[in-house]
Ligand code: ADP
């Protein structure tokens with residue numbers, strides 16, 4: 185099965201996805217490729233495969249990506265075919281953390297196999313506060329991320345499930361139940 189997570193940056197998507205991966209050992213994270221630089225403690229092959237713009241271009245040209253987006257100007261992110269194959273070969277369920285456009289594309293590709301989940305922040309102001317507190321982005325990058333949020337929120341309606349991440353513990357419980365329900369369906 186496929187789980188697709190999308191959200192405006194700062195909503196708490198990574199926090200919730202990491203919680204889920206701890207709770208369900210047979211769910212596995214599909215590590216995307218990106219042309220952005222690592223931030224904080226990020227390691228190559230863990231959060232992302234970090235690529236130069238030239239290397240990223242080669243992935244596109246060699247048809248190694250299922251989808252890719254220029255999520256922010258000059259910053260590319262893409263889903264690797266090899267990751268999906270690697271995870272499915274082990275018999276695990278695939279977890280995608282992608283932007284809203286990428287999420288909609290993956291939903292089209294995987295159809296009924298996929299459950300798409302949108303993580304919503306309580307407000308755009310709270311989103312900014314969280315990004316500032318996280319302390320991993322420059323003020324310019326925070327502006328870019330927040331600037332996209334209102335538009336991204338408009339697309340929440342296309343997802344199978346919307347989880348509001350206001351109280352983190354509540355959001356974790358809701359997420360756990362949603363995933364359990366989906367796993368028990370098949
Ligand atoms: P995203 O992956 O969506 O960009 P993160 O998971 O990195 O977001 O979360 C952004 C910041 O907000 C992190 O510092 C995280 O610890 C914090 N955070 C996550 N969920 C909540 C919440 N419910 N309340 C307050 N802070 C939160």
Ligand code: 5GP
Nearest residue numbers: 193216252253255261262263281282283286
């Ligand atoms: P960040 O820079 O915060 O890690 O990610 C920025 C945005 O890019 C997030 O919304 C994240 O979900 C998205 N993203 C990460 N990997 C992919 C991917 O493979 N494809 C697409 N379309 N978006 C991605």
